[in-house]
Amino acid sequence: MGETRQVDVVVLGLGVGGEEVAGRLAEAGLDVVGVEHNLVGGECPYWGCIPTKMMVRAGSALAEARRIPGLAGSSTVEPDWAPVARRIRDEATDSWDDKVAVDRFTGKGGTFVRGTATVTGPGRVRVGDQEYAAGRGIVVATGTAAVIPPIDGLAGTPYWTNRDAVETATLPGSLLVLGGGAIGTEFAQAFARFGVRVTIIEGSDRVLAMEEPESSEVAAKVLTADGVTIRTGVRAARVDHDGGFTVTLSDGSVETGEKLLVATGRAARIKELGLETAGLDAQARFLSTDERMRAGDKIWAVGDVTGNGAFTHMAMYEADIAVRDILGQGGPGADYRARPRVTFLDPEIGAVGLTEKQARDAGLDVRVGHVPLASTSRGFIHGPGNEGFIKVIADRGRGVLVGATTAGPAGGEMIGALSVAIHAEVPVSTLLSTIWAYPTFHRGIGDALKAL
Numbered sequence: 001m002g003e004t005r006q007v008d009v010v011v012l013g014l015g016v017g018g019e020e021v022a023g024r025l026a027e028a029g030l031d032v033v034g035v036e037h038n039l040v041g042g043e044c045p046y047w048g049c050i051p052t053k054m055m056v057r058a059g060s061a062l063a064e065a066r067r068i069p070g071l072a073g074s075s076t077v078e079p080d081w082a083p084v085a086r087r088i089r090d091e092a093t094d095s096w097d098d099k100v101a102v103d104r105f106t107g108k109g110g111t112f113v114r115g116t117a118t119v120t121g122p123g124r125v126r127v128g129d130q131e132y133a134a135g136r137g138i139v140v141a142t143g144t145a146a147v148i149p150p151i152d153g154l155a156g157t158p159y160w161t162n163r164d165a166v167e168t169a170t171l172p173g174s175l176l177v178l179g180g181g182a183i184g185t186e187f188a189q190a191f192a193r194f195g196v197r198v199t200i201i202e203g204s205d206r207v208l209a210m211e212e213p214e215s216s217e218v219a220a221k222v223l224t225a226d227g228v229t230i231r232t233g234v235r236a237a238r239v240d241h242d243g244g245f246t247v248t249l250s251d252g253s254v255e256t257g258e259k260l261l262v263a264t265g266r267a268a269r270i271k272e273l274g275l276e277t278a279g280l281d282a283q284a285r286f287l288s289t290d291e292r293m294r295a296g297d298k299i300w301a302v303g304d305v306t307g308n309g310a311f312t313h314m315a316m317y318e319a320d321i322a323v324r325d326i327l328g329q330g331g332p333g334a335d336y337r338a339r340p341r342v343t344f345l346d347p348e349i350g351a352v353g354l355t356e357k358q359a360r361d362a363g364l365d366v367r368v369g370h371v372p373l374a375s376t377s378r379g380f381i382h383g384p385g386n387e388g389f390i391k392v393i394a395d396r397g398r399g400v401l402v403g404a405t406t407a408g409p410a411g412g413e414m415i416g417a418l419s420v421a422i423h424a425e426v427p428v429s430t431l432l433s434t435i436w437a438y439p440t441f442h443r444g445i446g447d448a449l450k451a452l
């Protein structure tokens with residue numbers, strides 16, 4: 001064991017949140033040690049947001065080309081996965097090499113340590129045989145990993161997680177997807193558009209079960225149109241692998257596929273961190289934090305590990321709050337009312353704040369405005385591919401919006417206006433007198449507000 005090194009801050013995990021915290025604190029002149037046992041940058045650039053959105057972009061290009069008949073002539077589409085795999089390997093991930101990211105951090109004055117960090121006491125972290133004592137404290141940013149459910153037979157098989165699906169250089173003929181959430185449906189649509197026969201198996205009664213029922217309906221409709229088979233309300237009871245996969249479902253039926261993608265959720269990486277030595281509950285599902293992202297004495301936590309929404313923008317948001325707190329800069333604390341999220345299907349499904357059911361369960365005096373996108377001018381002009389809707393949820397008592405969904409082409413862009421409205425608590429009366437450019441998709445927000 002080497003001598004204990006005195007530093008200001010140790011950051012555990014240099015994914016989206018940790019890299020931001022560590023880099024900014026180092027730039028501010030603190031002595032920062034950033035520890036990462038895999039790739040600096042984390043899930044988002046190497047196996048999450050960026051490569052999967054490259055897949056989605058490619059699938060959408062195919063879908064648009066297939067919409068040419070009836071709009072602009074004729075088209076012949078011959079999908080080829082090679083350019084997608086090449087972009088992911090060369091442009092997005094540098095063949096899963098993080099040299100650029102490591103240099104970016106050390107260039108800011110941080111000390112980078114490749115290894116697995118374990119907490120050994122308040123403000124104390126060990127990596128290998130080196131012990132660090134962090135004067136200001138430690139930041140836990142260890143993210144989440146794919147949940148592998150305890151399904152009979154699954155463990156011994158060569159199943160895919162998001163990482164294998166992103167890394168694949170060739171496509172299987174068929175793919176079973178366990179889980180119909182955002183990750184499962186995005187992969188399903190992208191692969192299906194390249195000719196893979198995809199089946200989604202979802203235990204609840206609809207895909208995108210966390211979103212508005214209308215979102216689930218749109219998602220199911222477009223996925224089905226893309227050739228995806230959707231099995232809802234059934235669970236995988238047994239998995240067998242013999243060359244290909246056979247999944248026996250809870251109703252006794254059987255689905256087969258060349259590959260099997262497990263997309264049944266994400267679990268925080270907490271248990272192995274030794275957090276109990278610093279007085280935290282190491283068995284908790286997520287690390288609970290206060291509005292300054294403090295999880296305990298001299299311990300901050302940011303990103304997926306806090307359970308406040310597993311999105312890159314949430315990791316960045318929480319990182320900013322933790323940095324300001326560590327540097328004593330003050331400023332606004334964490335406020336999750338206007339948390340946005342986008343499911344990158346075609347159509348994109350943007351959402352922010354509460355769903356209608358969540359608002360009703362919270363006891364609010366709820367008013368709902370809804371407009372199908374096809375009935376708006378731009379939706380009508382757009383024609384093929386115009387599936388979607390705009391839904392706004394208002395709290396009549398306070399006269400403000402508390403939630404919204406924008407599904408449609410550019411649905412993820414449309415949600416921006418409603419994020420501002422909810423975050424800034426813009427009165428519905430003010431929103432109603434807003435001028436929305438014609439003929440944009442977002443002009444439908446005005447129609448949905450009128451329908452409140």
Ligand SMILES: Cc1cc2nc3c(=O)[nH]c(=O)nc-3n(C[C@H](O)[C@H](O)[C@H](O)COP(=O)(O)OP(=O)(O)OC[C@H]3O[C@@H](n4cnc5c(N)ncnc54)[C@H](O)[C@@H]3O)c2cc1C
Pocket residue numbers: 012013014015016017018035036037038039040041042043044047048049050052053115116117118141142143144162183269273302303304305309310311312313314315344
């Ligand atoms: C398929 C997929 C698609 C996604 N698409 C989107 C999207 O479109 N938009 C969006 O906003 N979000 C998306 N996400 C979510 C996004 O990737 C995460 O929210 C984000 O990466 C969280 O950042 P983080 O820093 O909390 O964790 P991570 O990025 O997971 O980083 C945590 C890091 O900690 C390291 N680590 C863990 N334990 C230790 C230890 N003991 N010692 C050292 N290092 C450790 C890990 O190796 C990892 O690099 C997607 C996720 C997936 C899986």
